[in-house]
Amino acid sequence: MADAAVRLLALAEGALGAPLPLRIRAWDGSEAGPPDAPLLVLRHRRALRRLLWKPGELGLARAWVAGDIEVEGDLYETLERLSGLIWERDEPQGGLRPLDAVRSLRDPALRRMAREALLLAGPGLPPAPPAEEAPRRGGVRHTLSRDREAIHHHYDVGNTFYERVLGPSMVYSCAYWQQPGGTLEEAQEAxxxxxxxxxxxxxxxxxxxxxxxxxxxxxHAAQRYGVRAVGVTLSTEQAAYARKRVADAGLTDRVEIRVQDYRAVDDGPYDAISSIGMAEHVGSAQYRAYASALYGLLRPGGRLLNHQIARRPLEREDAYRVDEFIDRYVFPDGELSPLGSTVELLEEAGFEVRDVEALREHYGRTLRAWVANLETHWPEAVRLTSPGRARVWRLYMAASALAFEHNRIGVNQVVAVKTTTSGDASFPRTRHAWLEPH
Structure with missing residues (x-):
């Protein structure tokens, strides 16, 4: 077989109903497609079997994580070209086994195409998912034990790996880029x-x-502003790392790090609460309880800063589907909500929402900086985790950068106040107090 790429290109364009804007190199060394396009390399027939047994995003992601497919050229350009054909289309629901799918096709041309794909893929059962995939689980989401497992999957992969990706700041959320030529560390401090x-x-x-x-x-808050701070996380590796940083800074008398669920914190009141890139793990069913818990932990007049990724609202909210790749490989049980839903639930809990700032463009730049860090340290990142884990991170961060840049998702800082009964929020009349660094 010396023409696999030609046959693959014809099959892909027939299935998509549009020209494939990529060049293909198949496992037999053949190539087909536009000569100046990014090159999609199928290193093994197994990649096609993955796509036949699980059409759509998850099958493609499994092939990527397993190393069955590779991209030669600009990954961002490749994802840009694929997004309209794959990620922005509805995926098959339920899934059919390949032979069942062939029998279910009534159009003779489609039946021929499906048979051709099966012959090209070769015999064999569906390949096992890569080891980096979190198993699908039934039951109730966002119980305390299930949230601990989800956090462990994403965060307990080695602090050194995160150092290489995040850089010296060790901040895993959207930076604030004040200067065009600023560094990632400067933007995170800002x-x-x-x-x-x-x-x-x-x-x-x-x-x-x-x-x-x-x-x-x-x-930062203890060193620059003299506060007494408590930080809570469900990740034991994060907590150990944070405690060492606190001890090295000589701040053990003012900063406490706990391995604790936010639902178990009971030593309020606090003057202020920050929640930075954490609420995406809460889940829509638990968000009202999350907002109420934080409200109850604040003193009257205290402030909450909720920094959270948001998705675009849908015409029918019950049509929202969790991204399969993100759910299986990146953030199990993570959920995104529209900004309006977040503000509404904070207000229902009793908060007065006083300020909303959108930082969407800042996150695209942050993610590109993290991808650059990962690529710079690629051999070490692979050694510290696994080839599959490093590939998960490269794909998810690059694709997320494009999602922010194209306004498919956003990120917002919401400042909310536990206003006193007199209505006094002790809030500045303008944002002027926020403009100058401490």
Missing amino acids: KLDLICRKLSLTEGQRLLDVGCGWGSMVL
């Missing part, structure tokens, strides 16, 4: 300082950082 100013932190106050990660927020 983000942390912006949050401290929005919370109006002053010396001696108590700060709770929900989902504290590797401790960057609590360290």
Whole structure:
């Protein structure tokens, strides 16, 4: 077989109903497609079997993670060209076994195409998913034990790996790029300082950082603003790393790191709460309880800074489907909600929402910086985790960068206040107090 690429190209264009804007190189060394396009390499027939047994995004993701397909050329350009053909289309529901799918096709041309694909893929059962895939689970989402498992899957993959991707700041959320030529570390410090100013932190106050990660927020607030801070995380590896940073900074008397669910925090009141890139793990069914819990932990007049990724609203919210690749490989049980839903639920909990700032463009640039870090440290990243895990991260961060840049998702900082009964929120009349760094 020396013409596999030609046959693959014809099959792909027949299935998609449009020209494939990529060049293909097949396992037999043959190539087909536009000569100046990015090159999609199918290194093994197994890649085609993955797509036949699981059409759509998940089959393609499995082939990528397993190393059955590769991209030669610009990954961002490749994803741009594929997005309209694959990720923005409805995926097959339920899934059919390949032979059943062939028998179900009534159009003779489609039946011929399906048989051709099966012959080209070769015999064999569906390949096992890559080891990096989280198993699908039934039952109730966002119980305490299930959330711990989800956090473990994503965050407990080695702190050194995260150092290589995130850089010295060890901040895993959207940076705040004040200068066109600024560095990632400068942008992350600017983000942390912006949050401290929005919370109006002053010396001696108590700060709770929900989902504290590797401790960057609590360290910044304690060092620059003199607060006493508590950071909570479900990741044991994060907590160990953060505690060492706190000890090295000589702040053990002012900063405490706990392995604790936000639902178990009971030592309020706090003067301020920050939740930075954590609420995406809460889930829509639990969000009202999340907002109420944070409201109950604040003193009257206290502020919440909720920094959260948002999806675009849909005409029918019950049509929302969790992204299969993200759910299986990146953030199990993660859910995105529209900004309006988040604001509504915060208000229902009793908060007065005082400010919303959209940072969508900032996240695209942040993700591109993380991808660049990963690519710079690629051999070490593979050694520290696995080839599949490193490939998961490269794909998810690059695709997410494009999603932010094309307004498919956004990220917002919401400042909400537990307003006193007199109506006094002790809030500045303008944003001027937030503009100058501390």
